[in-house]
Amino acid sequence: MNKTQKEPTNSVHARRAIAYVVLVILSFLCLFWFAILFVNATRSHGELTKGFTLIPSTHLPENWSGLIHGTLPVLNGLINSVVVAGSAAILCTYFSTMTAYAIHAYDFKLKKFFFTFILAIMMIPAQVTSLGFLQLIQKMKLEDNLIPLILPAIAAPVTFFYMKQYMDSTLSLSLVEAARIDGAGEFKIFNNIVLPLMKPAIAVQAIFTFVSSWNNYFIPALILHKDKMKTLPVLIAQLRSADFLKFDMGQVYMMIAFSIFPVIVVYLILSRYIVAGVALGGVKE
């Protein structure tokens, strides 16, 4: 369609070249750190103190076994992190879909009020209520417990809003009507008809919830004190505050890699959907 007009070819070529150069530089700035991380996780403490190189060494297995047999309970941390992030992702997506469905499919008096209310509280950060949250958890005797990191995920305004928008554009109520005529109950309709139709949105939000819960540091650091209950970010902070020079640097890099690479692998497999999901959502903070 551009053929009708004479293209200013030279300037387009120049702009394209600049664009590629900038993209390469920015990509380098995004990836370089992780490349060093990977290389350094394969090198021994002795090699690391000698200086820097980009050639991987052979000490990956040693660093790995040194780390899991070391003083930091990293395997416990991994299990705790998987339990917290996995449960939060399931609860958050299931109940956010349910809440969105309540607003989307039914007409009730307080519907508009609830919707406005949820939008209004969407941006309030967890940190500003953390004092009250901490006291509540202490009163409930739930310190050193993973429950206070999981259950609050049920009320997630951002996920709710994404689900509501997705329903507005895809979920037709005629299917629901048809199921009602067939005599299906409302709860059954939600579980057997609405949830499967929402699968693409649920998958995207499950990933986001999993990742943000996996990365969460502020609240877990306030609640988890026993080493065995700590999640990976809290263990990383512990590593940082320990007497650093005593540590085997190969193991330190291994620990960081251990926290970062699972997310990178999952991301590379699912990146298509994730990037599309960001564009669709528009409300990821």
Added chain:
Amino acid sequence: MGKKKSKVVQYNRWGYIFMIPFLVTYLIFQLIPLITTVYNSFFENYRSGLKQIGPNFIGFQNYATIFGNPDLWKYFGNTMIMWIAGFIPQIFFSLLLGAWFTDTSLRLKGQRFWKTVIYLPNLIMASAFAMLFFTLFGDSGPINSMLTSMGIVSAPIKFLSQTGTARGLVAFMNFIMWFGNTTILLMAGMMGIDPSLFEAAQVDGATATQVFWKITLPLLRPILVYTMITSLIGGLQMFDVPQILTNGTGDPARNTMTLIMYLNKHLFSKNFGLAGALSVFLFIVTGILSLIVFKITVRKEK
């Protein structure tokens, strides 16, 4: 008809039932904590050595203490400086990349690859990323050994002991972690602009730069405002990166100490009165900013 209506009403009861899990969870884990946080801000309640002081009702005394302390304004300033220093390159490169990716005459190849790469840092655990930077930018870390062996600097740069470089690292990490996300959001906005406007401009002989300044930018304004304010709210919550990078000290000379790190300090030392007052202050600031986002979101909804 009457029968059908009553059935509809019966169905609609389920609207409330399906709202229950959200409302109950919100009430317990967010609303009650919010109320007790505000309540705490009116009480003197801290530990002095082994002695517990309070809780005694002292009205607005905690607010007077916290606003009267120059530390609050210093940390507020630190937070803003590091946010702005990260946000300027973030918005600049996001606009640039967004304009390039959506420019049909450029036809950039491998868009999915680039987007995948630039979004990646957003998903990285901020605390682990900060730990990584702490090791990489240490006085004898890989970056310094690289810079000295390449002859760029003669002596290692003490990145974490100088205000400029320490703040710079925090801002740089924020930039790297967020520009991919912003690019994708802005692109979605740019693709929503009526293509006939671009064609008309092209017919009139406008250059790419003119198109960007005269068409793309003005039409993108609502999304830009949205991006800026959500980023500002995120900036006020800045914690993980400077906390891990400086081990909670906010050094050098507490010049990288942010507001949430300050809050975290009060929470750990169990000074609940001051923590409460600080929380309420942060709540009001983010509340006002949220209100603006809310207005934009509601307009977008319509």
